[in-house]
Amino acid sequence: MESQLNEAKELWSQFIAGLEGIETAETCDMFFKPMVPLALEDKTMTLAVDTPFIKDWIMGNYAKLIEDRLSQLHLAPITIKLVVDPELHKEEKAAAKQARTKQISAEPEQSVSETKEQAKVAAPVLPTREDPYQTLSGRVFNPNYTFNSFVMGDSNHLALAAANAVAEKPGQHYNPLFIYGGVGIGKTHLLHAIGQFILLKRPQTKIIYCSGSDFVQEVVEATTGCGKFDNTGYNNFVQKYRNNCDVLLIDDIQFISGKERTQTELFHIFNFLYEAGKQIVVTSDKLPQEIPDLAERLRSRFQCGLIADIQNPELDTRVSIIMKKAKDAGFSISNDVAMYIAKALPANVRILEGALKRVMAHSTLTGRPLTLDYAKQILADVCTTKTETISVEDIQKAVSDFYHLDTKALSSSCRTKAVARPRQVAMYLCRKHINASFPALAKEFKRKDHTTVMSACKKIASLLGKEDEELIAEISSIERALNK
Ligand code: ADP
Ligand code: MG
Numbered sequence: 001m002e003s004q005l006n007e008a009k010e011l012w013s014q015f016i017a018g019l020e021g022i023e024t025a026e027t028c029d030m031f032f033k034p035m036v037p038l039a040l041e042d043k044t045m046t047l048a049v050d051t052p053f054i055k056d057w058i059m060g061n062y063a064k065l066i067e068d069r070l071s072q073l074h075l076a077p078i079t080i081k082l083v084v085d086p087e088l089h090k091e092e093k094a095a096a097k098q099a100r101t102k103q104i105s106a107e108p109e110q111s112v113s114e115t116k117e118q119a120k121v122a123a124p125v126l127p128t129r130e131d132p133y134q135t136l137s138g139r140v141f142n143p144n145y146t147f148n149s150f151v152m153g154d155s156n157h158l159a160l161a162a163a164n165a166v167a168e169k170p171g172q173h174y175n176p177l178f179i180y181g182g183v184g185i186g187k188t189h190l191l192h193a194i195g196q197f198i199l200l201k202r203p204q205t206k207i208i209y210c211s212g213s214d215f216v217q218e219v220v221e222a223t224t225g226c227g228k229f230d231n232t233g234y235n236n237f238v239q240k241y242r243n244n245c246d247v248l249l250i251d252d253i254q255f256i257s258g259k260e261r262t263q264t265e266l267f268h269i270f271n272f273l274y275e276a277g278k279q280i281v282v283t284s285d286k287l288p289q290e291i292p293d294l295a296e297r298l299r300s301r302f303q304c305g306l307i308a309d310i311q312n313p314e315l316d317t318r319v320s321i322i323m324k325k326a327k328d329a330g331f332s333i334s335n336d337v338a339m340y341i342a343k344a345l346p347a348n349v350r351i352l353e354g355a356l357k358r359v360m361a362h363s364t365l366t367g368r369p370l371t372l373d374y375a376k377q378i379l380a381d382v383c384t385t386k387t388e389t390i391s392v393e394d395i396q397k398a399v400s401d402f403y404h405l406d407t408k409a410l411s412s413s414c415r416t417k418a419v420a421r422p423r424q425v426a427m428y429l430c431r432k433h434i435n436a437s438f439p440a441l442a443k444e445f446k447r448k449d450h451t452t453v454m455s456a457c458k459k460i461a462s463l464l465g466k467e468d469e470e471l472i473a474e475i476s477s478i479e480r481a482l483n484k
Helices: 002-017 025-032 052-061 063-074 090-106 108-122 157-168 187-201 212-223 232-243 260-275 296-303 315-328 335-344 349-366 372-378 392-403 407-411 417-434 438-444 450-465 469-483
Strands: 036-041 044-049 079-084 177-181 207-211 247-251 279-284 306-310
Touching (some): 002 063, 044 052, 052 063, 157 177, 157 279, 157 306, 177 187, 187 207, 187 247, 187 279, 260 279, 260 296, 315 335, 335 349, 392 417, 392 469, 417 438, 417 450, 417 469, 438 450, 450 469
Parallel strands (some): 044 079, 177 279
Antiparallel strands (some): 036 044
């Protein structure tokens, strides 16, 4: 047993050492180095990884490379087997996270450079192009929205890795890829990054990129008057998607909600492309099951690939994003100013970017150096809220204090009205203020199924919609406590 383990370890370390120059340092650090060899038995090497997603991703993208290299080194054929161990590297991850959080609150200077360093290591690297790519739909990709300029954090790790996998091998994994998350947190950025990455590697790829509302409009135009004189418009529309599309990227797919004809056309296009092995990526601000008036058959198509969520970035990622955006704009910003903006504006990255542009413009136009005091002065009107980020724990505490409950009750299995209602309120407030995904909240509240969180949020939202005065007063009071 022991010798098998040693042999596996020895072989694996030779494999890692031999990767230099074959794979990028980023791919090695992100995927290969964290894998742990467990055994080498009957020509099978067993390796542990920490999540099912990483397991799938490695099996889909790298199994052959790993097996070929291991077989060469071992001088005999080797196959690999991956097992998922969620406990893997748990201590290192917790320690790294704690160190990051500690440094951020104690020493902004150090934490910023550290998180920046991490972001640099994690992002897949690609050369950039000067001229913007144009897609078949006439839309132009934003040259600033690439994988290089996307800062990785816990909040977007899964979506970034999936987007990267899809861009590397379109149509081979995660089809469709469904990226979902709140407003202004990088969904469009990732979609453009996928498109530009594919065109950079395979310039002949036919990409159609449009928004959900463009698609609705296109269907209306193609079908209006259809059949009266001739079907040319409609035929052209169908041919475009059938014969001229290797990759279909649709941004903000939620706009097809309630549009029956559009959904029918999309369903047929989807089936055709899917069966032909073409890649489909869509983004949405809602999960497929949350999009109202969406045909069941389309909903189930969206659910059959990978659903990757992006959450609101954590403080350290927000700081890294500000530093990177400022640097890319050729502006030097101090760590304390970046930290101030990141703490004051937790809502989403777009707002963060707006604040950054504003301070950069003021400083450039007046010629005044951007000190912390000057930044505070410029942003006085937008940064009126509390400068701390609200966490799930803060909300759970504020809610349980208000209803005189033990905080633990909110995550318990108790279903009495006295607990169920505060739990629903807490879930609703988490969704509202933190923009956390339903699955993430299900975990925080120890619920097996995220649909519980969804219906809680719906329930509270609907009561508020009906102007339930008692509830409105309760929620305002809790929100005031949170903002103190
Ligand atoms: P969404 O489509 O989710 O509403 P966008 O993709 O338009 O959001 O992102 C809004 C802005 O925030 C863009 O300028 C984008 O570059 C930036 N952004 C969001 N997340 C990141 C990130 N992780 N790294 C770098 N920039 C980001
Ligand atoms: Mg968008």
